Amino acid sequence: MVKWSYADPKMAEQSERVLQMLLHHGYEAYWVGGCVRDELIGRPVHDMDLTTSALPEQMVELFEHTVPTGISHGTITVLLHGYAFEVTTFRIDGTYENHRRPEEVTFVKSVVEDLRRRDFTMNAIARDTRGRYLDPFAGQQDVERGIIRCVxxxxxxxxxxxxxxxxxxxxxxVFDYRVMHNTWKGLLNKRDKLSFVAMERIRVELEKVIAGAHPLKGLELLGRSKLLTYAKAAVDCSRFNRMLVRHMDRIPSVEVHLRWTLLLYSGHFSVAEAEQCLRNWTFTKQDKEQICDILKLDEEIKELINILEANDIGNPDLMKKQRVQWMSLVLKFGIVTAKRWIELHTLISQDEGHEVNEWMKLCSRWNTEMNAFHLKELDITGREVMALSGRAAGPWLGQMLNHLLLQVAVGVISNHKESLIREVERVDNNHG
Structure with missing residues (x-):
């Protein structure tokens, strides 16, 4: 059995069973593409694609469980013991439609011809069941040198x-590789063709850049190439402030929403502009909201409490007022968004002055002093509030519950039913 250092052993075992089945019936078969590349680089292998001389209909007959993933292009998904493997017949591509997909393919018997149609040399390497690499375009050498080169x-x-x-x-x-001169030159000469590609496809690639280990490098290459000015939802990368964007590498990759927020913040995008941009780039509603909520919070903070004004620190009366305003914003946007906003401004505070960082410490302390964050934490229900007030449900009920939540959060009243009832009665008596 072939040893894989960076692939799940069970996945590797089942993929080899697929190859052995094909070989046993007289076909050629290899691992190919990303799994081979990542094994050579030393990165985790998440899936294992295979290539074979067997035709799609022959694979369907050979394996019990298959899915015709892209049968017209020679791809069958073989399901084996809980794993799915895309197996593609050796092929060469015909004319491409709209600079994206081949209109037709021709099945061939040579794995080298199949590798010749692939994009980059590091993705044009095959591996057989003896562990040997078939590398007609020197992809291994390019991996060792850390370069990107077209086939x-x-x-x-x-x-x-x-x-x-x-x-x-x-x-x-992602790999922190260099792009070879001829490949870069070809990119610049053909960048206008990007207008034919759906933004959804581009966005997926950009998300991987932003979530990767070296997002700043990717942004610099996008800026130098001006590639995104040719996208359907064009954007001028020169708009982004490099002095701010340079902090992106310091944000953990799991905080990808914060990385996107930093990018938009550096370009001085208003909330409306940011929402439109993310909508044009086909972000999901949930992702768009998580990114833009940080910008919305930023706008409200600057409007309501001037959190970035250094002279405010040390004024007890003002601090008390702004503590309440901060907590009300945390309740409105959520503690996660608030913490992300603090992290964002802590990162960039070195560019805006020491006092800003002091504000971030103060906001973090106020977070720890909050006694509640959600209405469901209150020791009283909406139905109980309606019974106390003798009124049917309406806008007033939400206002009352949010008032109670804020009073509990800042510590004015305790989160006990008796205290909450007294506050409801006090508000009713004073305001009706």
Missing amino acids: GDPEERFEEDALRMVRCIRFAS
Whole structure:
């Protein structure tokens, strides 16, 4: 059995069973693409794609459980003991439609011809069941040198599939590789073809850049190439403030929403602009809200409590007022958004003055002093409040519950039913 250092052993075992089945019936078969590349680089292997001389209909007959994932292009998904493997027949591609997908493919018997159609040399390496590498385009050497190089003529590769240009920058960013001169030149010459690619496809690649280990490198390459000015939802990367964006590498990759917020913040995007931009880039509603809520909180903070004004620190009366205002904003936007806002401004505080960092420490302390964050934590229900007030449900009920939550959060009243009842009665008596 072939040893894989960076793949799940059970996944590797089942993928090899698929290869052995194909070999046993007289077909050629190899691991190919990303799994081979990542094993050579030393990165975790998340899936294992295979290539074979067997035709799609022959694979369907051979394996009990298959899915015709892309049967017209020779791809069958083989399901085996809980694992799914995409197996593609050796092929060469015909004319590409709209600089994205081949209109037709021709099945061939040579694995080298199949590897020749691939995008970059590091993705054009196959591995057999003896562990040997088939590497006709020196992809291993390029991995060792840390370079991105197209298979064959770069302009042809980018003309065929324009998304490869964004993938080129993504690979260079994530792997911290260099783009070879001819490949970069081909990218610049064909970048106008990116207008044919759906924004959803581009956005997926950009998300991987921003979530990767070296997002700043990816952004610099996007800026130098001006590639995104040719996208359907064009953006000028020169708008982003490099002095602020340079902090992105310090944000953990799991905080990808905060990385996106920093990017938009550095470009001085208003909330409306940011929402439109993310909508154009086909972000999900949930992702858009998580990113833009930090910008919304930022706008409200600057409008309500001037949190960035250094002279305010040390004024007891003002501190008391702003403590309440801060806590009300935490209740409105949520503690997660508040913490992300603090993290954002803590990062950039070195560019805006020491006092800003002092404000962040103060806001963090106020967070720890809050006694409640959600209405469900209150020791009283909406139904009980309606019974006390003798009124039917309406806008007043939400206002009353939010008032109670804020009073509990800041410590004016305790979160006990008796205290909450007294506050409801006090408000009713004073305001009706």
